[in-house]
Amino acid sequence: MKRLYGITAAMITPFTEQDAVDTEAAGRLTRLLIGKGISCLYPCGTTGEMLRMSPKERRQIAEAVVTAAKGEVPVFVHCGSMCQDETIELVRHAQKIGAAGAGVVTPQFFMSDRRELLEYYRTVAGAAPDFPIYLYNIPQCAANDVEAELAEQIAGDCPNVVGIKYSYADINRTIDYININGGKFSVLHGCDRALVAMLALGCDGTVSGTAGVFPEPFVKVYKSYEEGRLAEAQKLQKLCVRFCDVLRCGSNISYFKEALKLRGIDVGSMRRPQLDLEPNEVAALRKELEVLCGEADIPLKLV
Numbered sequence: 001m002k003r004l005y006g007i008t009a010a011m012i013t014p015f016t017e018q019d020a021v022d023t024e025a026a027g028r029l030t031r032l033l034i035g036k037g038i039s040c041l042y043p044c045g046t047t048g049e050m051l052r053m054s055p056k057e058r059r060q061i062a063e064a065v066v067t068a069a070k071g072e073v074p075v076f077v078h079c080g081s082m083c084q085d086e087t088i089e090l091v092r093h094a095q096k097i098g099a100a101g102a103g104v105v106t107p108q109f110f111m112s113d114r115r116e117l118l119e120y121y122r123t124v125a126g127a128a129p130d131f132p133i134y135l136y137n138i139p140q141c142a143a144n145d146v147e148a149e150l151a152e153q154i155a156g157d158c159p160n161v162v163g164i165k166y167s168y169a170d171i172n173r174t175i176d177y178i179n180i181n182g183g184k185f186s187v188l189h190g191c192d193r194a195l196v197a198m199l200a201l202g203c204d205g206t207v208s209g210t211a212g213v214f215p216e217p218f219v220k221v222y223k224s225y226e227e228g229r230l231a232e233a234q235k236l237q238k239l240c241v242r243f244c245d246v247l248r249c250g251s252n253i254s255y256f257k258e259a260l261k262l263r264g265i266d267v268g269s270m271r272r273p274q275l276d277l278e279p280n281e282v283a284a285l286r287k288e289l290e291v292l293c294g295e296a297d298i299p300l301k302l303v
Contacts, residue, residue: 001132001162002074002100003186006039006205006222009212010047010190012256013061015268021057025267027068032265032302033212034072037219039205041065045078045103046138046167047209047250052271055086059093066097080105080136084120088127101132103165103207106144114150118157125158133160134188138167148176155181162186165207169194178202192218192244196237199225209250213259214243216298239296246288258282262289264303 011033014025030041043065044050044058053061062077069075079090079102087104094102104124106117125133135154139145146154146164155161163186164177177187178201189198192208195218199205211218217239224233247255253270254277260267262285269276277285293300 001160003132003162004040004042004074004076004101004134004165004188004204004207005186007037007211007215007218008040008042008076008188008205008207009033009038009215010045010207010209011041011043011065011212012209012253012260012267013044013048013053014266015271017268019269019271021053021060022268023060023064025265026061026064029260029265029267030065030068033215034069036215037223038073038211038215039222040074040076040100041069042076042078042103042165042207045105045136045207046141047212047253047256048078049253049271049274050078050080051082051108052274055081055090058090062090062094062099063097066099071098074100076101076103076132076134078103078105078136080108082108084123087124091124091128091131091133095128095131101134101162102128103134103136105136105138106142106146108142108144110143112144114147117144117146117150118153121154121161122157125154125161129160131160132162133158134186135161135164136167137164138190140168148173148180151177151185152180155185163188163204165190167191167207171201174198174201174203192249193241195221195240196225196230196233209253209256210240210244210247213247213256213263214298217243217296242292242296246285246292255285258285259289262286262300264301
């Protein structure tokens with residue numbers, strides 16, 4: 001089964017002025033990211049404002065990205081939803097349209113115990129048993145946490161659960177995930193500021209919102225690390241940290257969207273109740289990025 005690896009871009013979702021999903025812009029962004037050397041694509045996740053979209057809109061974006069990718073890189077569509085039936089519907093749709101796999105976050109808001117989480121993933125994975133699925137654990141947002149023992153049990157019960165995307169900076173938990181199934185369990189980390197460290201631990205890569213805006217430094221880090229040029233990778237990692245900090249590490253997705261606009265890609269506004277940055281904040285962001293891009297020898301404008 002296919003797996004995520006390397007620099008996987010967590011994609012934003014473009015919206016039109018009428019607040020509809022902009023599938024054309026999603027396709028253009030897909031091509032630009034592939035052109036910059038991204039390893040895999042991950043639409044409709046947290047960075048993609050997943051819970052602000054209807055199932056129909058999520059299907060539309062998934063189709064646009066898979067179509068635009070043309071099979072050149074794996075596309076894993078995030079399918080986790082507030083309702084189990086909706087999650088299953090989205091997983092089956094992702095498989096139908098030719099995605100490489102799916103990501104499924106834990107159920108959100110309502111606390112679920114271990115038995116409930118196990119049954120949830122058994123049911124979702126069992127609905128598409130030959131389709132690769134990644135658990136997605138982001139407990140600080142979802143209110144539910146997949147502990148390593150639970151992840152191991154899920155993987156044991158569900159052969160198509162091939163790995164986990166972990167978006168919490170816990171080194172010990174990360175190590176426990178990596179050791180699941182004799183080290184054959186795929187772990188992608190969301191802590192962009194520690195990419196080299198996570199690779200050194202044994203992670204297969206990162207699922208990065210920042211890399212969905214500025215893929216260049218992350219792609220260079222991964223290439224340097226894979227080719228054994230550790231000192232260069234460490235040097236480039238410091239550059240990645242600076243981009244993460246300027247873009248607030250995804251804590252406010254509007255920074256991602258405004259940065260993409262500054263790069264020449266009109267991806268529209270945030271979906272309410274989230275708001276766009278104020279004009280003075282956009283001006284400050286532009287100034288920071290102009291300085292940083294100049295020092296990094298990365299063009300601010302992509303198109």
